[in-house]
Amino acid sequence: MTTEAPSPAVIAAQDAQDRLEKCLGLGKNFRLEAGAGAGKTYSLVAALKRLVTERGAALMQAGQQIACITYTEVARNEIAQEIEEHPAILVNTIHGFGWSFISRFQKQLRALVAAQDSRQEAITAAGGIHNQIVEYNLGFFDIDSKRITLQHDDVPRFLASLLANAKFQRIFQSLYPIVFIDEYQDTDPLVMSALAENFFVTGTGPVxxxxxxxxxxxYRKDYQLADFANVEGIDKGSNFRSVAAIVDVLNRLRPELTQSVHDEATKGEARFFHCNAYAGARTDSVHAKRELPPEISVKFIESLKNTLIADGWDLDPRRTKILILTHNAIAAERGYPNLADIFDRKESFVKKEDATIAFLADTVEPVCNAYAVGNFGEMFRLLGGIPTIRRPADKTELRSQMDKLIELRKSGTIGEVLDYLKQIKRPRLTDRVASREEEIAALGPDETEEESNSLKRHRKLRNVHYKEIVALVEFINGFTPFATQHSVKGAEFENVLVILSGGWNHYNWPKYLELRHTGIIPAKDQGGYYRARNLFYVAISRPKKRLAVLATQELSATALASAVDLFGSEHVHALPIP
Known part of the structure; x- marks a missing residue:
């Protein structure tokens, strides 16, 4: 009986895992650089399981744990489930993990709060800092005579501050002799800098x-490979997701991390389409050079969809994801055109960079959705704890308040929802949103010349129907067949259609393709180049079987040559005018 030889991807993955485990055995820091589809989480979980087998009992006996810090709650749950919530492993997000460590140092936390200039007014109003309990639950800053509540950003900031002290470095290592950080490239930069300066550079601390x-x-501005001292680099050169046709494109795009495919026999495709055949007038705005007029763009997209269907694609959303790497084209389609008009940088509201959008999307909407489906445990968690209910009337009042909030989401404006939340305080406004509301109340209903741009934007937001927030959150969460790359990072689909269009402030697709082809990237263009490169890479690496890319802006000969480099001349097609 013959044993089937392992695939190239398996061989490459095993080589990376062997190097990783060797580092653990020697007590060396390491960085596993795992390209899209390489199986990063598999490597992380496999390492944790081996550590549990070899050292789990000893760690627990010593009162120690292996810390595994994740970027999202979803990743935390996935990893915790894989290791069966083993007590020798602490799996948590950076905020959850950070708080579990710093919460024991109450005196030092009070000192850190007292040192913040921006909070002096609130501290004075509360009668100063003495022996209050420092807590972290709701994510906004507050202080009274008994308690100090930390803001979300305080947790990584204070963790980094404590790790600068030799005493806390020793305590940290004694509790967590091994630390894994998932999605290190997106981890809070203050925390990464603290680890680098206090552990990597010195050659001390945990593994x-x-x-x-x-x-x-x-999510960060540094797109280069970080040069960490005393950290061994390990490239995982495998791809367990995509067929060879797609992996070939990824390898041409990123030759320094060549990936081997898992199943060389499975057929698939990777094609690039452009709209240079259109000779009519084009849009020529600041962020959409030589773009198709919206109505013509829609016709080209529909024409390509028909072509793909004729070639055997199933465009059912369960099989095919359409990634539109711009935003104007879908804002009206998905039901939030007024939100899109308010923001100069369209990605800023999709990425929830605006404090009001972030509060509504990350707090108000989850609270309302949990209430709507009867998940009261989750609702109370989001609200910061179960409210005091002493009599039936309290319960009735809570239901009445939530019912009215649900109704306002359907019929009211953002301003009306905010006004109601200020009244019921469930959920409570974050510091930044509350501050904007207070400024507007002080200045009056009419805009003034002295106002900041953020305050002017907040005034406009107040007049938008709240249902646009509901539509935006559905879009961000990927409940529709359309999505930007930000909502699909880490996901995979059978087929993917990527549409490169104008409209983003940070992404100029024709220019990216040109710079990639020439290899000459001026300093002033480097930020835009790497942002576009990463977005393009993540988008085209999602499909398992079929990939199609459509560029709607006019492409120069140099940009087209770049597409030919990546996809091959036989797979670059000019769409006919529809």
Whole structure:
């Protein structure tokens, strides 16, 4: 009986895992650089399971744990489930983990709060800082005579501050002799800097394993591979997701991390389409050079869809994801055109960079959705705890308040929802949103010349129907067949259609293709180049079987040559005018 030889992807993955485990055995820090589809989480979980087998009992006996810090709650749950919530492993997000460590140092936390200039007014109003309990639950800053409540950003900031002290470095290592960081490239930069300066550079501290891919960073401004001292680099050169046709494109795009496919026999495709055949007038705005008029763009997209269907694609959303790497084209389609008009940078509201959008999307909407489906445990968690209910009337009042909030979401404006939340305080406004509301109340209903742009934007937001927030959140969460790359990072689909269009402030697709082809990237263009590269890389690496890319802006000969480099001349097609 013959044993089937392992695939090239399996061989490459095993080589990376062997190097990783060797580092753990020698007590060396390492960074596993795992490209899209390489199986990063599999490597992380496999390492944790081996550590549990070899050292789990000894760690528990010593009162120690292996810390595994994740970027999202979803990743936390996935990893915790894989290791069966083993007590020798602490799996948590950076905020959850950070708080579990710093919460024991109440005196030092009070000192850190007292040192913040921006909070002096609130501290004075509360009668100063003495022996209050420092808590972290709701994510906004507050202080009274008994308690100090930390803001979300305080947790990584204070963790980094404590790790600068030799005493806390020793305590940290004694509790967590091994630390894994998932998606290291997107981890809070203050925390990463603290680890680098206090542990990597000095060659002391716990053994730290970094798992991630700097080509998939989308939330930070540093797109280069970080040069950490005393950290061994390990490239995982495998791809268990995509067929060879797609992996070939990824390897041409990123030759320094060549991936081997798992199943060389499975057929698939990777094609690039452009609209240079259109000779009519084009849009020529600041962020959409030589773009198709909206109505013509829609016709080209529909024409391509028909072509793909004729070639055997199933465009059912369960089989095919359409990634539109712009935003104007879908804002009206998905039901939030007024929100899109308010923001100069369209990605800023999709990425929830605006404080009001973030509060409504990350707090108000989850609270309302949990209430609507009867998940009261989750609702109370989001609200910061179960409210005091002493009599039936309290319960009736809570229901009445939530019912009215649900109704306002359907019929009211953002301003009306905010006004109601200020009244019921469930959920409570974050500091930044409350501050904007207070400024507007003080200045009056009419805009003034002295107001900041953020305050002017907040005034406009107040007049938008709240149902646009509901539509935006549905879009961000990927409940529709359309999505931007930010909502699909880490996901995979059978087929993917990527549409490269104008409209983003940070992404100029024709220019990216040109710079990629020439290899000459001026300093002033480097930020835009790497942002576009990473977005493009993540988008085209999602499909398992079929990939199609459509560029709606006019492409120069150099940009087209770049597409030919990546996809091959036989797979680059000019769409006919529809």
């Amino acid at each position: 730290i394993g970094l798992f991630g891919d700097h080509w998939q960073t989308i």
